[in-house]
Amino acid sequence: SQQGEEDPQALSIQEGENATMNCSYKTSINNLQWYRQNSGRGLVHLILIRSNEREKHSGRLRVTLDTSKKSSSLLITASRAADTASYFCATGNMNTGFQKLVFGTGTRLLVSP
């Protein structure tokens, strides 16, 4: 898989359900960030987790990081129709420098009312 590859590619759920998206990466990282993108719009920063952290929460979001498996997951609890968007993970790693983020292919989430 490519650096920062999310699965599933698409996820369709009902309002109130939880949505889980996964991200896998290949190289060592310093941090991993999750972003949301509404169709054709800008990237909204959701959460950053550092390589020495295992879990982080922000409101209805929960992110986990497993550096041994080179993977991260984003859980959105009690989803709402407004959560419909594409979600990307982006890694900052030691090889390419802290400043360059490598984005995944994204998960398209559809939350139906």
Add this chain to the structure above:
Amino acid sequence: EPEVTQTPSHQVTQMGQEVILRCVPISNHLYFYWYRQILGQKVEFLVSFYNNEISEKSEIFDDQFSVERPDGSNFTLKIRSTKLEDSAMYFCASSHREGTEAFFGQGTRLTVV
């Protein structure tokens, strides 16, 4: 809440013309970036800028591209002679320190005809 602003939101230009995309990063941020997203594809890193010079650039960022911080607030991306394949959404981003959250603007959709 502070945000990164980009202008214009949409630019249409003829092949071979020069374009300048403008960005105002968040005021206390020190690192500035340009990324692009070709329709349906991943977000790709172009260049990072710190302390008034390019700190990192990708192979996409060839001699046709240049960046400038002409004053204390603006950060620009110039494409000297646009090609059809330059059509994409261009995102500006900024971060306060290396390895911290990168905040993105809403993007400029560039269409080269």
